[in-house]
Amino acid sequence: MSESATGDAHRVTGDAGRADAAGRVARDVGQAAAGAGDGTRAVRAGLPEPAKYEPTLPGPVFAAHYHLPGEPTGPYTYGRDENPTWTLLERAVGELEAPGQDAVETLVFASGMAATSAVLFSQLRAGDVCVLPDDGYQALPLVRAQLEAYGIEVRTAPTRDDAQLDVLDGAKLLWIETPSNPGLDVCDIRRLAEAAHARGALVAVDNTLATPLGQRPLELGADFAVASGTKQLTGHGDILLGYVVGRNPEAMAAVRRWRKIVGAIPGPMEAWLAHRSIATLQMRVDRQSATALAVAEALRERPEVTGLRYPGLPGDPAHKIAAQQMRRYGCVVSFTLPTRARADRFLDALRLVDDATSFGGVRSTAERRGRWGGDAVPEGFIRLSVGAEDPEDLVADVLRALEASAA
Numbered sequence: 327m328s329e330s331a332t333g334d335a336h337r338v339t340g341d342a343g344r345a346d347a348a349g350r351v352a353r354d355v356g357q358a359a360a361g362a363g364d365g366t367r368a369v370r371a372g373l374p375e376p377a378k379y380e381p382t383l384p385g386p387v388f389a390a391h392y393h394l395p396g397e398p399t400g401p402y403t404y405g406r407d408e409n410p411t412w413t414l415l416e417r418a419v420g421e422l423e424a425p426g427q428d429a430v431e432t433l434v435f436a437s438g439m440a441a442t443s444a445v446l447f448s449q450l451r452a453g454d455v456c457v458l459p460d461d462g463y464q465a466l467p468l469v470r471a472q473l474e475a476y477g478i479e480v481r482t483a484p485t486r487d488d489a490q491l492d493v494l495d496g497a498k499l500l501w502i503e504t505p506s507n508p509g510l511d512v513c514d515i516r517r518l519a520e521a522a523h524a525r526g527a528l529v530a531v532d533n534t535l536a537t538p539l540g541q542r543p544l545e546l547g548a549d550f551a552v553a554s555g556t557k558q559l560t561g562h563g564d565i566l567l568g569y570v571v572g573r574n575p576e577a578m579a580a581v582r583r584w585r586k587i588v589g590a591i592p593g594p595m596e597a598w599l600a601h602r603s604i605a606t607l608q609m610r611v612d613r614q615s616a617t618a619l620a621v622a623e624a625l626r627e628r629p630e631v632t633g634l635r636y637p638g639l640p641g642d643p644a645h646k647i648a649a650q651q652m653r654r655y656g657c658v659v660s661f662t663l664p665t666r667a668r669a670d671r672f673l674d675a676l677r678l679v680d681d682a683t684s685f686g687g688v689r690s691t692a693e694r695r696g697r698w699g700g701d702a703v704p705e706g707f708i709r710l711s712v713g714a715e716d717p718e719d720l721v722a723d724v725l726r727a728l729e730a731s732a733a
Contacts, residue, residue, distance in 0.1 A: 364539050365608040367425060372418025372601060383601060386411045386594035407586060411594040415601045416569070419559075422538035422604070423551045423571040430544065431578045432571045433585060434597060438534060438554020439465055440590035441568030445530050445550055446499070448584035449577060452477030454498040459485045461511060462503040462532070464700035486511040486643070488518055494525050502548070503532040505644065507685075508695050508709040510535075510635040510660050512644035515651055519547030528577060534558075535685075539611045540654040549574050550581075558657060558686030560603040561610050565596050610688060610714060614657035617720060618712040622659050624721045628728060633662040633707070657712045658685050663731070666705035669694045671731035673708070678715055678723040685711030690720060 362370075373382060390405040402408050412434050420432035435441040446469060450456055456473060458466055460482035470480045481497070483489040485506040490513070494500060500522040504513045519529045530550035531543035537558050543551040553559060555567030572578040585591065592600075615638065622636035637648035638655030648655060663669045673681045673692060682691040683698075690713035696705045712720065 367422060368607040369605045371421045371604055372414045374414060386598035388594050406589055406591060409594055411597045415597045418601055418604055419569050420571055423542060424544045430571055430573050432569060433582055434592050435568040435585060436590045436592050437566045438556055438568040441552050441570045444581050444584045445552055445570055448580040449499050449528060450478050455479045455496050457481050457490050457493055457497045457500045459503050459506060461485055461506050461509050463507050464698060467700060485513045488513050490518060491521055494522055497525060497527040499528045501530050505535045505637055505656060507535055508660050508701060510637060510658065512637055512648045514647050515543055515546040515548060535656050535658060536652060537611055539608060540656055541652045544573055546651055549577060555600055557684060560600045561686055561688055562603060563687035565599050567592055567596055567600050611654055613714050614712050615654045617717040618657050618659050620717045620721055621712055621724055624725060625661055630664055631661045635660045659710045659712060661708055662704050663706040663708060668731055669706040669708055672727050675727035675730040676723060678720055688714040690715060
């Protein structure tokens, strides 16, 4: 490392005393912003103590090891354990998922599945019982198979109608996904969390689709909020990232230990890009949610569209409970066209929507989910992720593609 780069790293990391002081100032700033609007909190989230002639958001720190004379009592010792760039991002995510709550801890991971695995495999042992949704993210069946291979009993139930309540007895951990992906069903987080805690179970909520600006699982009683930062949190389709936010110190210590053992850590550039992207989260989420509702309203009028789902749409089966616990309804709309061929023609006819997997980006994407297998959806099922295009343009493109696909 050059002398200049070394100096930059030292200015960012500092010694333990300076890091603690900066942490206190940052926490004070975070607490001050906790009562502010979502846009203010997103723009200010996780920023360090202001320093003269230094950037407001320091650049990524690339370091496998740090200067470490004597006993290892400083905040940064080895690159698999901690990184100053992670620290700022973790602070930012924690301020959004649990504003004003000092007793929470946030850990970032290399992907959403790394974060998911860290919670499940750090908390469960052979003989334990885990409850998963049977309509969640398509990698969950793979997770189930691995849990069962380790001697863990896995029970499943649908997200809708809080059906997981019926299989909670004896469970060690309840995993909730709401809204579910790709079906967009919603369950009552508070009700399920209270029932799980009464039975001695921990509760984790996959908050990927909602984002921290859509709902705050910890405020609704969950022990963990888990998400893929690959999606709308970062919003540009160019980062793989995940995070876990938790309130239970013992449980989070196990999650941290799992991250250390497995090494499922994000790169500093990915962490820095994610933190940079969070500043526009409120603007993106508001724009995409409003446009998603406009698209859903337009689709509701089309006779060839069945199974239309969007939690923010009045009349949607999930709308009542979603309105109670969500502040924004997300960017994903799902619906079914009559046949696989019709769905493929529709996707081919779109001009402003990329045929791609994932969701949450500023550019709209859509796909026929049945092409992957693993999701219990009809062949003509479409998951549409609404981007930041002008609403009128996107609605017009969707309606034009529907007309073109009818031929």
